[in-house]
Amino acid sequence: xxxxxxxxxxxxxxxxxxxxxxxxxxxxxxxxxxxxxxxxxxxxxxxxxxxxxxxxxxxxxxxxxxxxxxxxxxxxxxxxxxxxxxxxxxxxxxxxxxxxxxxxxxxxxxxxxxxxxxxxxxxxxxxxxxxxxxxxxxxxxxxxxxxxxxxxxxxxxxxxxxxxxxxxxxxxxxxxxxxxxxxxxxxxxxxxxxxxxxxxxxxxxxxxxxxxxxxxxxxxxxxxxxxxxxxxxxxxxxxxxxxxxxxxxxxxxxxxxxxxxxxxxxxxxxxxxxxxxxxxxxxxxxxxxxxxxxxxxxxxxxxxxxxxxxxxxxxxxxxxxxxxxxxxxxxxxxxxxxxxxxxxxxxxxxxxxxxxxxxxxxxxxxxxxxxxxxxxxxxxxxxxxxxxxxxxxxxxxxxxxxxxxxxxxxxxxxxxxxxxxxxxxxxxxxxxxxxxxxxxxxxxxxxxxxxxxxxxxxxxxxxxxxxxxxxxxxxxxxxxxxx
Ligand code: 4AD
Ligand code: MG
Numbered sequence: 353x354x355x356x357x358x359x360x361x362x363x364x365x366x367x368x369x370x371x372x373x374x375x376x377x378x379x380x381x382x383x384x385x386x387x388x389x390x391x392x393x394x395x396x397x398x399x400x401x402x403x404x405x406x407x408x409x410x411x412x413x414x415x416x417x418x419x420x421x422x423x424x425x426x427x428x429x430x431x432x433x434x435x436x437x438x439x440x441x442x443x444x445x446x447x448x449x450x451x452x453x454x455x456x457x458x459x460x461x462x463x464x465x466x467x468x469x470x471x472x473x474x475x476x477x478x479x480x481x482x483x484x485x486x487x488x489x490x491x492x493x494x495x496x497x498x499x500x501x502x503x504x505x506x507x508x509x510x511x512x513x514x515x516x517x518x519x520x521x522x523x524x525x526x527x528x529x530x531x532x533x534x535x536x537x538x539x540x541x542x543x544x545x546x547x548x549x550x551x552x553x554x555x556x557x558x559x560x561x562x563x564x565x566x567x568x569x570x571x572x573x574x575x576x577x578x579x580x581x582x583x584x585x586x587x588x589x590x591x592x593x594x595x596x597x598x599x600x601x602x603x604x605x606x607x608x609x610x611x612x613x614x615x616x617x618x619x620x621x622x623x624x625x626x627x628x629x630x631x632x633x634x635x636x637x638x639x640x641x642x643x644x645x646x647x648x649x650x651x652x653x654x655x656x657x658x659x660x661x662x663x664x665x666x667x668x669x670x671x672x673x674x675x676x677x678x679x680x681x682x683x684x685x686x687x688x689x690x691x692x693x694x695x696x697x698x699x700x701x702x703x704x705x706x707x708x709x710x711x712x713x714x715x716x717x718x719x720x721x722x723x724x725x726x727x728x729x730x731x732x733x734x735x736x737x738x739x740x741x742x743x744x745x746x747x748x749x750x751x752x753x754x755x756x757x758x759x760x761x762x763x764x765x766x767x768x769x770x771x772x773x774x775x776x777x778x779x780x781x782x783x784x785x786x787x788x789x790x791x792x793x794x795x796x797x798x799x800x801x802x803x804x805x806x807x808x809x810x811x812x813x814x815x816x817x818x819x820x821x822x823x824x825x826x827x828x829x830x831x832x833x834x835x
Pocket of ligand 2 (some may be wrong): 644758760761
């Protein structure tokens with residue numbers, strides 16, 4: 353039976369023959385002995401194969417070895433021996449090697465050297481085979497599991513909210529239309545618009561921007577629920593933090609106010625960071641080294657003084673700063689950056705939207721730790737957030753973290769029917785599109801709160817990657833939907 357490399361590397365030398373499958377990372381040869389670094393993705397570590405063509409093993413010939421090149425898939429078997437070299441406890445003394453699939457060295461684009469992340473995006477079908485993407489995808493998997501575990505352990509139920517939706521109540525961004533109408537000569541209404549009553553669902557439909565509104569329905573019955581699914585936003589923002597398709601985790605809790613919401617969000621982030629540090633040790637060490645190398649390339653003033661692991665440990669062990677929007681604006685208005693006119697968007701008055709440069713100033717320069725900003729002006733936020741008694745602000749909360757900016761957005765929801773109805777009118781949201789959302793405020797309405805964590809933003813933070821395109825296996829951004 354063949355074993356995974358992660359398993360083999362925990363074993364001790366023995367006379368038993370083991371076999372292993374994987375892809376060749378490197379081969380170095382001296383005289384009649386070759387050393388092959390083999391990787392099967394089960395771990396970032398490679399298994400060293402020792403191939404001695406003069407030992408007389410029938411299964412290892414010079415001829416086979418010419419095809420054992422970087423990228424080729426092979427199967428190898430032999431005995432585990434104590435490693436002569438450093439870096440690993442055991443290596444495989446090969447008695448047999450079979451080439452499964454060759455990789456022509458003149459054509460295979462991944463060479464055993466450092467490639468730029470930009471280049472790797474162009475060969476997105478092969479970048480899975482690099483150390484950095486292997487590490488990221490293993491961490492991504494581990495955190496997916498940890499998210500379900502966190503909520504399951506706390507009595508939450510996972511709700512699958514729809515991907516195709518007929519409403520854009522969220523107002524979170526431009527939506528992608530879903531239609532089966534013909535692109536040539538679609539049916540038109542009398543006033544010349546596309547007649548969506550003839551469309552598949554009998555009305556205009558889109559890909560969802562958030563599962564929140566539906567999660568609220570479930571929360572007002574199951575008390576504690578969460579969604580974890582893909583969301584889609586057709587914003588034309590080509591930044592290092594925006595994807596057109598991203599995954600979001602949205603818990604929604606009945607009988608919970610904004611304070612409970614903040615506590616849950618903080619506990620959740622700390623749990624996930626801890627999970628990655630404890631369960632992805634090799635990958636996190638690799639990513640931390642990589643992060644340090646990247647930081648070294650930056651000018652001194654912009655460099656992160658902490659290593660990635662130190663930074664995450666710090667975040668995990670210290671409480672997040674909690675400030676109101678009003679306090680945040682005061683800090684920003686009076687900060688040297690603003691006074692020296694160094695912000696692209698100067699902070700001149702209460703009521704402005706916080707730009708990512710402002711958010712990053714707060715976390716990276718001012719507080720030097722994650723910050724929860726609460727109580728935003730109602731004009732800056734969605735219609736469903738609960739109005740505060742001051743008449744100006746709503747019970748919103750955004751969590752900002754160093755290097756990423758906004759990682760979580762959430763709020764206490766407006767649970768009062770009349771107030772919500774009025775807010776919907778102010779936002780020009782047609783009643784008929786959200787009658788069901790208003791309805792739950794009529795029957796057994798309760799205080800409830802929730803938030804959305806952008807999964808790729810979380811991954812950027814945990815892996816230290818600077819571009820959201822590099823933490824998604826198949827990033828979708830304006831003008832790119834390759835692979
Ligand atoms: O702040 P947002 O828009 O909040 C909502 O959608 C609410 N319905 C959440 C809720 O209360 N249940 O998005 C939540 C998070 C952001 O903080 C950010 O981390 C991430 O989703 N996000 C994106 N991530 C990648 N690409 C984009 N285009 C993103 N837009 C938002
Ligand atoms: Mg937001």
